[in-house]
Structures are given as C-alpha cells and as structure tokens.
Amino acid sequence: MLDGDPFLYFSDLLVLTVVLVPLYFLAPWAPARLLLLGLSGAYLLFLIAPRLLALYILFWVGVYLLQLAATAWRDRPTSWVLTTVLVLVALAPLVVWKIRPEWSVTGFNIGMNGVVDRLSPWTGAIDRVRNLILPIGLSFATFRAVDQIVKVRLEIVPPLSPLQQFAYGFFPTVLVIGPVIEYTEIEATADRRVRWDPHDTLSGVLTIAIGAFKVFVVAYLLRGSQDVFALSTRAGSPLDHWLELTMFAFYFYFNFSGFSDMAIGAARTLGFSLAPNFNNPYLKTNPQAFWNSWHMSLTRFAQRNVFVPLGGMRAKTQYVAIAATMMVIALWHDLTLPLVIFGLYHCVGLIGHRWWVARHPVPVPRPLTRRVGANVLLFVFVVLSLPLLLLDLSELPEFYGRLI
Template sequence: MVFSSIAFLGLFLPITLAAYFLTPRPWRNFTLALASIVFYAWGEPRFLILMIVSIGVNFRLAISIDRAKNRLRMVGWGVAINLFILGVFKYAAFIVGNLNAILSPFGVAPLVLRPLPLPIGISFYTFHAISYLVDIYRRNARPNRSIVDYCLYITLFPQLVAGPIIRYKDIQSQLRARVARLDDVSAGALRFTMGLAKKVLIANQLAIVADAGFSVPTGELSASVAWFSLLCYTLQIYFDFSGYSDMAIGLARMFGFRFPENFNYPYAAESMQDFWRRWHISLSTWFRDYVYIPLGGNKDGARRTLRNLWIVFLLTGFWHGATWNFLLWGAAHGTFLTLEKIVPSNVVSRSGVWRWARHGYVVLAFMLTWVLFRSDTTAHALNYFGALVGMPTATEPSVTVSMLFSTHLGWLIPTAVVLAAGFYPWALERFAPVRNWLLARNVDGFVAAAFVAPALIFAAMSIALGQYNPFIYFRF
C-alpha cells in the first residue's frame, strides 16, 4: 500500500485515525502498531513473519546488551545478525554472481543461487534496529521493556517502508507519552497534502519523460533528449523522495509524533558536502554517527579522514542497491568530496560570480551522478554518458525533445526548479510581516488551507484517473 493510492487515502488512513482516537489512551500504541502491521501485510504478507521475528530478536538482544558484562560482544552479535539477514535478501545474488565471474575462468563450477525477492522496507527497518542496539550499548537510550512500544517504533507505518530513518533515542519519550491535538492533526494533514502534491502533481509527471529518455536504445538517443530526460529525472527523484518524507512527517504528526526534517533544499547547495547535509539527512547522519565517527571521523589526519569518507560513501551506494552502478554512484560522490577536502576553501573566491560558479558545479555534479543511480546497468550508464556529450551521434533518433515536450511541462519544469531551489523558505522570510499578521488573528490556517486545497483536489483527481507511479525509494 502506498500513500498516494485510493486504498490508503479512502480506507486505511480514515479507519486508522478513527480507531486511534477512539481507543483509550493506554492502548493507543497497540492500536497504531496493529494498524502498521496491517499496512505492511497489505503489500508484503509473505515477509511479515520475517519482520516480526526481527522485532522479537532485537527486542531481546537490547535487554541482553544492557545486562551483559561483555556488552561489546553482544552488540557485535546483534549487528551481525541484522546485517546477515539484510545480506541474504539484498546482496547474496550480487556476491554469488561476482564470485562466479571471477572463478569461472579457472574452471570452477558456478554456484547456483535462486534469486530472493527483496522484502519492502528491509533496508530501513534493519537500520532502525541496528541504531537501537548501538544506542543501548552506548547508554544513549534504555532498552524498551514493552514489546508493543518497540514494535511500534519499528513498524510505525509512516516511516516503515521508505524512511526517514528515525533514531529510537529521538522518539523514545514520544513512544511513552505524546499528545495529538487538533492542531497537530491539521498541521500534519497540511504537510501530508504538500507531499502528496509533490509526488502526484510533479514527480509522477516528470517520471514520464525521464522513463522515456532512459529507455531509448543505444545509438538512438540524442544529446538533447539525454539532457532533457536527465533534468526531468533530477527533479523527479527530489520531489518523489522529499514528497514521501513530507507525507511521512505529516502522518506521524497526526498521531502526535514529531519527526526531524529529512530534506533541506539540497539543490540549493554550494558544495557536495553541503548537498549531503541537506539530502536524505536521516541516512547521511546515520552513516556519520554509526560508521564514520566510530572509524575515527576526521580526528586521525587527512589520510584516514579520506579513508573513512570513502568507506562511508561506498557503503552508502551499496545500501541503495546490490549493483555496481550504486557502488560507482557512491564512489563518484566520494571523489567529489575528496576533491573538496583537498582543495583549500580559501583558494576559491567568495565573490558573487564564484558563488554562482560553485553552485553550477554542484548542480552538474549531482545531475551526472544521477545517471549512475537511474541506469539499469553500468553499460547503460556509460552509453548515457556518451549520449550526453554527443557520442555516438544519433543519426536517426527514435525520440526527440519535441515528442516529449508539452505545454504542461512548459510551466511544470520551471515551477519545479524554483521550488527545488528554495522558493518557499525565501517567500516565508520575505513575507514574514504578513505571516505574523495572520498568526496574530488566528487565520493563518485558513490561508494555508486555501493554498493547499487546490493541490489536494488535483492530486485526488490524478489518483482517481489511475496515474500510478510507485515511490523510487520503495526498491531500497
């Protein structure tokens, strides 16, 4: 079940909200956990047992870690168990395939492994479980003695299948006690609607062009179509995933949870380091706190700092998928960050011209790396890079920009660019006096609803027409 579906909007969400607020307060966590399990089972019933077993094992492990004399060994076993389960389902086929490629020239019979389907959300709930165990080991949190509360932390449906990655220590007090007032429900509904509009009205429309461009056969893709499709994909992935994050944050707010922000206008970044402070914040900070800093961070000299950085970004790429494309995507980001650390910051002028130049470099850098992220294979990515520079020349392109372009895209793309660049916070700052005037008269909610209502109506119409496109991050 996805948030942008009739089943979720017309059935699951209204019933869950009604059941939650009709349930006596001491039992609300149970109601919400049960609803979250139903939410997961709706789309992945065959892997429900796997998730429940993972919850039970990690619940007991956390208590054992808290009591153990050799806590380091216990947390090591806990992390290893979680990574093993993730590895079996997500990485086993990749590892076996590459071993066969290496050993076959030596006459070694190939290993045969039946491909396993990837359970939805396993990368996210595994990282939730690992951070929980490590925080118990570090004494940053106490183990939860209520299996219901811990189950809710793992299964809470707004973040279950595609994040953001929420640390237990950040919401442990909210699991014990929280209040969802009418203001929370209305604010959450507005935030959810904004995310729904991002997904349905922007990302899904841009996906049509992006999918068309990345599907053109080798030799038939012109440079103009390649760049146009890449622009659309660059905007699509931002509005798709930030839209999902907005919906998750809004849904959680309806039930009294306060999730941290996951995106902060990354396309407005002035360096790749700044980009990663703004893009998928919950994932980048997870790797910072549980991989980069334990490896030594930037405390042991430049060489080890770069080593730690490369480990983190190779793992970040591999976390997204078990293909060489994702590893190369992580390596590309590692390369840009390495260059930024090597080149002293005072070498680059701080003038306005240079600031725009730096921003242009960042935009070009992340756009090019999205080719690796979107392409099906490494060969596909290389061919696409070739098309971007006009090699080889497509003498008879099967798709042209005029075939992909429409009047609708003529206003949608500029709007998406402006919104992705941070127009909304800029407008809030410039019109702060007006906003304060509305707040003083308690009419700001009505004004916000007046802007959001049309987006909700058009999004609902699009969903009703069956224009469905799953969230990109569902496959991770």
C-alpha cells in the same frame, strides 16, 4: 511480476490515519497507544501481503532479542566485538537479499507463504492471491534495527519493552519508503499521554498535501523522463539526453521527497515530530551541503554510526571516515559495482571539496555569481551520478557516450 506499489500503501495509510488519530488520542494509557501504533503498521503490511507481515514479525522479534544480548554483554571486556557481531546478524537478511536478489525474493515469497499457511489456512489463502513482492522496506528496517542495537549498547536508550519494540518496528508511516527514524524521535510522544493539538493536525495535513502534490502532480508529470535509461529505444542529440536526465533528476527528487513528506505529515497528525528528510538539496553549492540535505535520515544514520566512530571529527582520520560513510550510503542502495563507483565518485567530490576549502576559504559574503556557478556545478556533478543507481555496468559506457 514483482509488486510493491507505494501509491497503494500511502492511500491505505491515509485512510487508516483518519481512523487512527481519534483512537490514538482517546487512548488513556501508553500501552494502549503503543499497541495501536504497532497494530496499525501490521495491518498495512497485511494489506500488501500477509507474508510480508510474517517476515517483519520474525525480523523484529530477532532485533528485540539482539538488543537484550547487547545489554547482557555491555560490561564485558569484549563487548564491542560482541556488539559488532550483533550488528552483523541484524544486517545479514539485507546483505543476503542484495547479494542474491533472485534467490532471496523467491525464498521470501515461498518460505513466508508457507509460514503463513501453516499458521492459518485462511490467511494463507489470502496470501496466495497477492502478487509476488520484494521484501519492501527491509533496508529502512535494517538500519533502524542497527541504530537501536547501538543506542541500547551505548545506554542512550534503555532496552525496549516488547510493546515498545512492536510500536517502533511497525511504526505505520515509515514502513515502506522511510525515513530511517530513530527510536528517540518517537520515544517521548509514545511513552506519555499527549493531548490532541490542532496545530499538529494542521501541520501534518499541510505536509501531507505538499507531499501529495510533489508525487501526484509534479513527479507524475515528469515520470516519462525515466525513459532516458531505456537505451535500446532512445535516440536523440546529446542535448536531448541532458534535458531528459535533468528532468529525471527532478522526478527522482519530487517522488522520493514527496513520499517522505507524506510519511512525516501522517506521523505529525499523531503528535510525532519526525526530523525532515530533504531540505532543498538541489539548491546547495557543495557536496557536503548536498548530502546534509538529501535523504537526511540516512545521512544522519551514517554520520552517527560510521563517520563519528571512525574519527571524522579529527584531521588525521577525516578522509577515511568520509570514504567509509559514503560507501555505506552507496551500498545501502545495492551491492553492485556501479554503486561502488557511485560511492567512490561522491567520495572524491566530498574529499576534494573539503581539501579545497581548507586551502581556499569561501569568501563571506559570497558573490551571487559565484553562488549560482557553484550551484550549477554541483547539480551537474550530482546528475552525472544518477545513472550509476539504475544501470548495469555494461550499459554505462553507452549511456555516458550519448551525453557527449
């Protein structure tokens, strides 16, 4: 059984936060605060399984070396080619996992347990009693690593010191379920003395409470809607399946956004103002607004590193940039044919909307009936793509057939 329960991770995180907050604000030196952040994240990974901690130590040591290489090659004529190679190296573990999941998970669990056991038989014994786990959080870590390498290459941030790398790589609130933070989001607070602010604590606690309510109340009540994808055991009318799929859409949102809120709130109690990850996406009226408010940290990453470099701000290249950006977002979830279809589906929606609005401008103010109608159409459009995230290609015809 593969185990990587975010409930346990966040319960450990919230308990740790109670201890970490006073220690963090009492620490008089920036190196001590950076060390505290890194050690806290390492401890949380150790609680899941020591082999997971070993994986991320190796991963972030590698990223540290890659950013130094990006700096060393910055002034060479072929620097962008070399930087692309460095980015591909950072992406390699994630790509291998997505292409060969069974082999990767087995290799990860056995290989990293061997590493841990050789370093310390005591830690190896602890690791062996842990359940088999996925390399959880690797998608978020990989995109954070790519963002760091690119920002260092562009001189947006200087190369991180070993302590800064430790704190960024093991920033405790975002390790398992994101969001995809940038180093610039934690840089100012981590590198200077920040006094305790009761407003930050109150805001953080309230954000954690909102996230917990979403996850443990709303999403918990809607958890049964996941059964809509159990094709062999589900029967009912098309209306029944539409209702269950709609309930699942809200379960998916409240569960994901709730965990994001808890991560952002825990960071706020330490004085870090991370950017929000969701902004009422189901209330939007067009695909662009939806993606600008759903998993916003991932969208921002794709906009910075794919959309803008490919000419998304220019009329002649905007559609190519949109398609590439959407495919990166889709394939970040998994490298499967249904996810390719998911990316193409939303590409069509985004490009079609942009083309239509360019020729039929939206009236201002927009009549209420048109806003509501656009919102309903967008919601249906999004909901119809959710099965592509969870079902095999062979199961999709039967599932969509039940909606008719």
